[in-house]
Amino acid sequence: MKSNRRFKVVLFLGLQGSGKGTQASILSRKYGVPVISPGAVFREEIAKGSELGRLIASFVSQGKLVPPRVMHEVMRVKLPRNRCGVGVILDGYPRSVAQARELARFCPIDLALALRISDHEALRRLRGRRVCSVCGENYHVTERPSRRGRLCERCGGKLMVRQDDTPAAISRRLRTYHKETEPVIDYYRKKGVLIEIDGEQAILTVHRAIVRALGLNK
Numbered sequence: 001m002k003s004n005r006r007f008k009v010v011l012f013l014g015l016q017g018s019g020k021g022t023q024a025s026i027l028s029r030k031y032g033v034p035v036i037s038p039g040a041v042f043r044e045e046i047a048k049g050s051e052l053g054r055l056i057a058s059f060v061s062q063g064k065l066v067p068p069r070v071m072h073e074v075m076r077v078k079l080p081r082n083r084c085g086v087g088v089i090l091d092g093y094p095r096s097v098a099q100a101r102e103l104a105r106f107c108p109i110d111l112a113l114a115l116r117i118s119d120h121e122a123l124r125r126l127r128g129r130r131v132c133s134v135c136g137e138n139y140h141v142t143e144r145p146s147r148r149g150r151l152c153e154r155c156g157g158k159l160m161v162r163q164d165d166t167p168a169a170i171s172r173r174l175r176t177y178h179k180e181t182e183p184v185i186d187y188y189r190k191k192g193v194l195i196e197i198d199g200e201q202a203i204l205t206v207h208r209a210i211v212r213a214l215g216l217n218k
């Protein structure tokens with residue numbers, strides 16, 4: 001029997017390398033709900049060379065998180081109020097309790113999915129991560145290689161190591177995540193909308209757990 005339940009707003013929480021970008025992308029294609037990821041928007045703006053893009057690049061190239069006021073500007077443009085009523089998957093936002101509170105003012109969250117992985121596993125995975133330089137699709141040299149080798153399966157764009165995936169930048173981001181984003185998990189737990197999933201499992205296993213959590217049929 002096919003479930004009629006549709007989700008409106010789902011967000012992914014997890015360390016860089018937890019697979020949340022990949023899971024968001026799979027879910028998006030399967031159910032036709034768009035993903036809004038500040039990271040992808042940042043890369044788009046940087047590639048366009050816009051004023052916002054140049055500002056973002058100045059932080060990213062140092063492995064720093066983009067400051068809240070810039071993040072807010074991005075979300076204001078990319079996540080209009082009506083999008084929350086139609087359905088959206090958020091990947092990489094909110095990153096702090098302050099942002100979660102801001103989001104709650106105009107976007108009710110159905111489900112917050114936390115993908116749990118250890119720092120050690122995050123580091124191992126991040127080293128193999130590649131991103132399409134054109135459309136921002138995520139790949140991994142061993143876990144999700146492109147069927148077209150060094151080119152993107154979707155658009156043929158060249159795959160690259162992300163600018164912010166240098167070892168020093170990764171370590172800084174892990175520390176910031178534990179300090180600022182871990183409390184977001186507690187925030188959604190208290191709201192009763194948190195589901196935690198072991199992110200060290202295979203991609204398909206994690207995907208099935210997400211589908212079950214959403215009450216959707218395969």
Ligand SMILES: [Zn+2]
Nearest residue numbers: 132135152155
């Ligand atoms: Zn692409």
